[in-house]
Amino acid sequence: MPSPTYPVTEAIDVVEEHFGRRVSDPYRWLESDMRDDPRVADWIAAQNAVTEACLAALPGRAVFAERLAAALDFEQLGAPIGRGDRLFFTRRSGADDQPSLIVREGGRDRTLFDPNRWSDDGSVALGEWAPSDDGRFVALGVQDSGTDWRTIRVVDVCDGAVLADEVRWARFTLIAWAADGSGFFYSRYPEPAGGAADPAGLSGHAVWFHRLGADQSADRLVHADAEHPFALNLADRTDDGRFLVITTTPGPGVNALAVVDLTDPDWIVRPVVTGFDAEWSVIGSEGARLLLVTSDAAERRRIVTLDLDDPQPSPRQIVAEDAAVLTSAALIGGRILATCLVDAQTELRRFAPDGTPDGVVQLPGIGSAGGFQGRAADTHAFFLFSSFDTPITVCRYDVAADRLEIWAEPELRVDRERIAVEQRFVTSKDGARVPVFIVRRRDATGPTPTLLTGYGGFGISMIPVYNPAHMAWIEQGGAVATANIRGGGEYGRAWHRAGQFENRQNAFDDFIAAAEFLKAEGIAPQDGLAIHGESNGGLLVGAVVNQRPDLFAAALPGVGVMDMLRYHRFTGGMLWAGDFGSPEEERHFASLLSYSPYHNIRPGADYPAILATTADGDDRVVPGHTFKYVAALQASDLGPKPRLVRVESRAGHGAGLPHDRTIALYADMWTFAARWTGLAVGWPRQARISSQDAR
Template identity: 50%
Template sequence: MSRNSFGAPLALALLLMSPATAFAAEDSAASASAPALAYPATERGDTIDPQFGVDVADPYRWLEDDVRVNPKVAAWVAEQNKVTDAYLDTLPGRDAFKARMTELYNYERFGLPKKAGSRYFYARNDGLQPQSVLYVRDGLHGEGRVLIDPNQWAKDGATALAEWTPSEDGKYLLYSVQDGGTDWRIVRVMDVATGKDLADEVRWVKFSALDWAKDGSGFFYSRFPEPAEGAAFQSLNENHSVYFHKLGTPQSADLLTHATPDKPKLNNAAIVTDDGKYLLVIGSEGTDERYGLTLHTIGKAKAKPVVLVDDFANNWEYVTNEGTRFTFVTNKGAPRQRLVSMDIRKPRDLTELVGEREATLVGASRVGNRIILSYLGDAKSQAEMIALDGKKVAEINLADIGSASGFGGKSADPETFYAFSSYARPTTIYRLDTATGKTEIFAEPKLTFKPDDFAVEQRFFKSKDGTEVPMFLVMKKGVDRSKGSPTILYGYGGFNVSMTPAFSPTRLAWVDKGGVLAIANLRGGGEYGKAWHDAGRLANKQNVFDDFIAAGEFLIAEGITGKGQLAIEGGSNGGLLVGAVTNQRPDLIAAALPAVGVMDMLRFDRFTAGRYWVDDYGYPSKEADFRNLLRYSPYHNIKSGVGYPAVLVTTADTDDRVVPGHSFKYTAALQHAETGDKPHLIRIETRAGHGSGKPTDKIIAEAADKYAFAAKWTGLAVE
């Protein structure tokens, strides 16, 4: 599956500071004598799991239950939020952050256009709309009209338009609905001319590609079996199968196209090839880019599928095909990836079109008679055009240090669009004609701030074992750097995800108020290819924590921040990172912001999508992996009797990616332990999930709370 883009798939974090060292010292002294918060009483159970000779206590097992099902968990959530809300109400910077974030968010934003027939489809947000609206134009310069406005779907704005794709001729729109942040999707079809939905509806879709048959007769999708009543948000996801839905028929009549009942853990995503003749099914068991490829001939139900790759050892991203000659991006024989072609009649024979380079090849897409290659060089985007035979045609000149994404297109059309953004520059959409090489702006935001007021630097630091690790710094020009600045250090470090420059209005607000933002490109990510990923997972996971700790030490040693001025932030796998580092080096940091984190490393694989993560974490059921996981699991390694930094955990009740029980259990354990008088709180959002689909007002409210909390404990004076 080609990404057709380069840029980080997950959100980044931002920061900066003002010269408030004296204020920080006063704040720290005050906190030392302040009485501890009165946390809600949390029942401790006596659950003990004997594993490989180790008795593992799990006193908060009951907090794993779904808040919708167990009233006791719902009551615990309400009591925790009550205490947290009361504390957050006392923070002086909260309103100031919220006001500035609202100002910075209030600009017109466009998504990448998709062309179908003579129509152009694109998302647009006028600034503060809870959800972006989908528009369509007849012709490139036609007037846009509203096609779907998801802001009409729910009073709280928490029902979102998720994936969407027009049919080849632009007559129909296939789209999915995401309610309350869940990963589950409801798929529907709209007649573009009338703006009315057809009767077609498909449910229990998750982790699915949505792709039309070229003749518009229907579409391919992937789904799981319907879960048992009450188990939709916690049960394991297994038996992922590909179906074809013919327009005008009920879901019960959908044709099962590809299933793997003998391998229930496989995910199976399907895409239609450029020529419309084949359906390529990409199978994977975990999060690693290790795929199997199966090819079905469309329209020939009795034709036997052709297995192209079955060793699940390498990455294979489909780019294009000319008859039986297919082009892929792969890391087979090239840890930083290369472009190859394969004749499907002899799939083991590969022809190299573009070899491996120092920069990491992160995507490729065909547009007209050109292929656009997307690279990462030291976590910054690069791009070039080549001919179908691999010969270089031209560089694509990007605006600055930043991230480019998009470059999708069709073999019959030389037109493509791409987005470019950086830490201080919101997304600009560009139109590129691959036949002429001409680039023009399709949509450029009008801003309420000056990007040139901010500076972006890239620095390199050495980790514990001597490995050089890059880090981006974002700060306001003219900030007093002589005494160090309150700083938020953000990291992820896992699943081959690269942290590339991206714009965030909420984090720019921190920088605008005088803080420093630091983003470390930790091992475990994909910045330098497979070897960089491998160096930060499984038995090497401690390298990620060491990198993050070294980043914090570097910031202090270089005078960028000072002792007592450093906050750390991360979400999902990054929440695990923050939890582990808080346990390992509580003395290094003043505040910790773990969001939707994986906190119980011995039970993560028992819920929803958790089973996929064994590629990065290992199997809790295997002794060597168990012992490694137990060494750093945030829930199991809280140190009683040691002073901890201030901690604000954030999660959401509808997170069915990393179930909120992880954060619930971790917070309960942290509040129970003797870790000093600084606050250890949890903020639990309602009608929200792992992050996607969250309405603008909830994004701003949560970020204002987090950064006001960080400002309080790092000494950032906010006015």
């Protein structure tokens, strides 16, 4: 790789005082939207040109592109939703840019909505969707160019016609039909002053009802929380159609709960859980009795009931907390089906509606299960199963017979028998025991170039899930490791809190410990470890590179939160204060500044090669985070390795990226990481996982 000559990035004189600390922000001008600021657009073009020239000089790029195409070439189905005598599910073939919505009726499949036909470049995608109770209509969110905004449209299932109904400004929404099919509930913001491109912070999220056939201007406001304007309000409905359940949350892991009795035409919103002290999730109902999963008085969650006939309902426990982490549950076929994490692996348990234990369902293997579809009156449930070596598989579970069968299983161009998956445990700086999954070829002996990934925030668990992009790295002889660091939810609320607010350094320490372990155990070479993470995981990568640049040969921070002092000023960033802490509060400021990737670059240190990735239309973590971070890297003396940025056009935070651009993105990242970790990339048959397409 030639030594890059970086474009000149103007540094401006911006210094602010925060709680007695003077903080410089010389690249603040890069926060501007490239659609409005030609200087930013020119900077992106110049940076992309340098990055493309550097990547083009690397060997193996074409190999990775072709092998990624092969790894991604399989059919992927979602868990079906049954309504009447119809099944609705998503399907994506290996050649499709986006999944389509399918209806199965009378044993025949028919495409209801194909977003691949809605744009020339494959950038229109299917977002949230829901069929009406009788299966006559489907309301679906249309996503354009990776944005978080949705336009909700309605499809008539009988003839596939898209109705005139158009609901705009939906964002962070569920879709819940009224039982009679007259319309649906959804969540949206007020129309932004500057349209969808408006980067301003979001407030006024509210639940609305759209009546089928009416103009959106006639939609009925159901619930808004004026006391918490930056909170999200999400609505779902009980199976019997009686209650609308409204969840209000200011951030991860806590929410209030209200209900609306839909049999009352006044639709009075009745609070049943106030305050933001715990997590409450309704999993089913029996008349006026709600069943809920909650973290109230249970770090690893429990199942309780609330009797809405009681004027002041209080939770009554039916399934107690135990050593496993209760992650989700559903009332289907007269049983509660609950997924639990045991050392980050799923166990599926059955309970009677009164909470009496009723056995454990044998899953297809060690991995992850979830996404349950079904209702209390159904006889069976559909759900998804996956693992590091098993693609997403649709399972059909007969509840009465306690019998599980595979409903849809992808055919892969991968020999899974050649893949080895193991779980190890590392000791972090303070003695915490941290799980690490390692995936590699069975014939791998000795240290091999390794990709280490993690997340560590918002209570999100890094569970075993198949990633076809990782297969292209592994088949070349590399290894992929996933660290279940604190800040996630692998061990419940306490594990999340241990990486939250001022405790976030624990997440970084856990990740560093995992990196040291991989080298000490001879899994990764001393000079052959790359790290990759996206969004909060991009923050993770940026932070640990600053703290321990000596550990890593290459770093791939994607769509990362890199400026911890200004994250809350853009789009939905205020919602993250519930995990990061607010830079406007002195008690959080010092901690945020101590690890902010943009503010802690260490001139004079020998940094790894860095390829940061983002997209010009990301309206969740705005690309200005990455732009400022890369500008600061390039302006610092960090040794001879390159510090590059790759900016995707007409794309967002990752969801909905077209097939060919997904391949190009990972080909670039893996080729870059291979160059600096020493992974030899080539076509030899023995280096392949696939045997069906050998040259």
